[in-house]
Amino acid sequence: MSYKTLKVNSTAPDSSNNISIDSTNLLDAGRSAVNCVLRKTATGWGSNSCLKAYSGHLNFNEDSHAGNTAYRYDVGDNYISRYAGGEYNLQDSITFINSSGSYVPIGSSSWVMGYTFSGSAFSGKTVILKAVIAAIHMSPTIDYDFQWRLGNPSNALNTTTPLGPLAKCLTQYSSVAYGIFTGSGSDQTVSIRFINKTSGSIAITSGAIASIQSITAKIIE
Amino acid sequence: MSHNKITVAGQQPDVNGSITVPFVSTDEITGTPATDDYLKWNGTFWEPTANASLTTGVGHIFIGQGESDNYSNSPHGTGSFSALDQIYFYDSSPVNTITGATITSSSSWISSITLPAGDYFINAKTLFEFSATGYCTYSAYNGSTKLTPSGVVGESRSLYSGSSDIAMGIIQLASSTAITFKIDALSNVDTGTAQSSTPSQHNLIYIEKLS
Numbered sequence: 001m002s003y004k005t006l007k008v009n010s011t012a013p014d015s016s017n018n019i020s021i022d023s024t025n026l027l028d029a030g031r032s033a034v035n036c037v038l039r040k041t042a043t044g045w046g047s048n049s050c051l052k053a054y055s056g057h058l059n060f061n062e063d064s065h066a067g068n069t070a071y072r073y074d075v076g077d078n079y080i081s082r083y084a085g086g087e088y089n090l091q092d093s094i095t096f097i098n099s100s101g102s103y104v105p106i107g108s109s110s111w112v113m114g115y116t117f118s119g120s121a122f123s124g125k126t127v128i129l130k131a132v133i134a135a136i137h138m139s140p141t142i143d144y145d146f147q148w149r150l151g152n153p154s155n156a157l158n159t160t161t162p163l164g165p166l167a168k169c170l171t172q173y174s175s176v177a178y179g180i181f182t183g184s185g186s187d188q189t190v191s192i193r194f195i196n197k198t199s200g201s202i203a204i205t206s207g208a209i210a211s212i213q214s215i216t217a218k219i220i221e
Numbered sequence: 222m223s224h225n226k227i228t229v230a231g232q233q234p235d236v237n238g239s240i241t242v243p244f245v246s247t248d249e250i251t252g253t254p255a256t257d258d259y260l261k262w263n264g265t266f267w268e269p270t271a272n273a274s275l276t277t278g279v280g281h282i283f284i285g286q287g288e289s290d291n292y293s294n295s296p297h298g299t300g301s302f303s304a305l306d307q308i309y310f311y312d313s314s315p316v317n318t319i320t321g322a323t324i325t326s327s328s329s330w331i332s333s334i335t336l337p338a339g340d341y342f343i344n345a346k347t348l349f350e351f352s353a354t355g356y357c358t359y360s361a362y363n364g365s366t367k368l369t370p371s372g373v374v375g376e377s378r379s380l381y382s383g384s385s386d387i388a389m390g391i392i393q394l395a396s397s398t399a400i401t402f403k404i405d406a407l408s409n410v411d412t413g414t415a416q417s418s419t420p421s422q423h424n425l426i427y428i429e430k431l432s
Binding site: 013171 | 246260264321376388389393430432
């Protein structure tokens with residue numbers, strides 16, 4: 001006479017003839033960490049973290065790049081930053097708009113003046129924008145305000161709408177510009193624009209000053 | 222002849238030989254779930270969690286409470302500063318809700334943060350005392366690799382044409398990585414002794430877990 005060895009979910013009886021089955025044996029992904037919740041998956045049950053996690057979509061990350069301080073900004077201009085050399089290391093569902101037209105210091109296919117957020121990727125999503133810009137003060141007393149704006153960067157400032165407060169930049173200090181918007185379902189274009197400026201000149205980024213420039217976008221909701 | 226009775230998860234067969242095993246056995250659950258509760262693993266048990274409190278926020282690390290401690294007590298000590306010197310951050314009870322992340326410190330002076338693979342939004346700042354008009358730029362590093370744009374402090378920042386004290390950026394890590402903060406460039410940063418409690422009262426690291 002022979003007996004088959006009984007197993008449940010591949011677990012054989014122990015010396016007390018008990019087959020120990022707990023939820024870990026039943027989960028596809030196991031319960032890997034604190035704050036994981038029991039959740040139905042397509043094929044069984046899994047355990048995923050219930051901590052929120054938001055995606056990053058745009059990031060400038062470069063210490064130094066070429067530029068020419070002969071090119072100066074006026075009030076209403078779009079802030080431009082170099083991208084052709086891979087200065088942005090994150091560009092997810094965002095299309096760069098090349099610097100061109102009346103509201104930039106210089107037209108160039110190597111520099112970006114605006115960012116188009118994909119309507120489908122960002123539909124209903126809230127996006128936080130942050131920027132520290134690196135426009136070069138050509139005189140020690142000049143200061144200026146800049147701001148994230150929603151609208152076509154090829155058009156005049158008054159056709160665009162603010163996405164956050166003004167940020168002030170002095171020779172010795174710069175505020176961080178914050179902006180926020182919610183995806184409408186259609187492509188949306190944002191840019192950073194100069195709102196006010198005292199007398200004197202400010203020029204496009206050049207050389208190591210790029211190391212302080214930070215431009216980011218990420219979904220927060 | 223007798224046979225041992227098989228049990229599954231401690232449950233014996235009924236009179237028909239059927240063994241009913243719950244999806245989650247009662248000894249795995251702490252407390253009694255109510256209708257619409259979720260089960261959240263707390264490290265030891267499945268814990269019934271109300272729907273309204275299920276979302277536990279964004280995983281993050283927050284270092285910097287404005288506490289006062291002399292920088293000379295940090296691993297930097299009393300000496301002068303040079304480029305690529307590591308910067309230490311003071312916090313006696315840092316917040317860390319990022320699963321798998323660890324903070325390395327000694328006497329509440331934090332030297333590094335190890336983050337598991339993933340994307341993170343880094344924000345960091347500090348403040349230094351200067352022996353004369355000067356500046357200090359700093360950023361996040363992995364070894365000798367710079368990870369973020371620089372924050373700048375000091376009264377002579379014109380070299381950087383106006384700048385923020387926040388070093389911030391999004392980083393993408395393919396594997397577990399130790400993050401430190403280092404000086405990129407400097408001028409007239411005073412000694413560790415002369416820093417007194419200025420850095421500890423102003424330092425901040427805020428790391429947000431992204432995808």
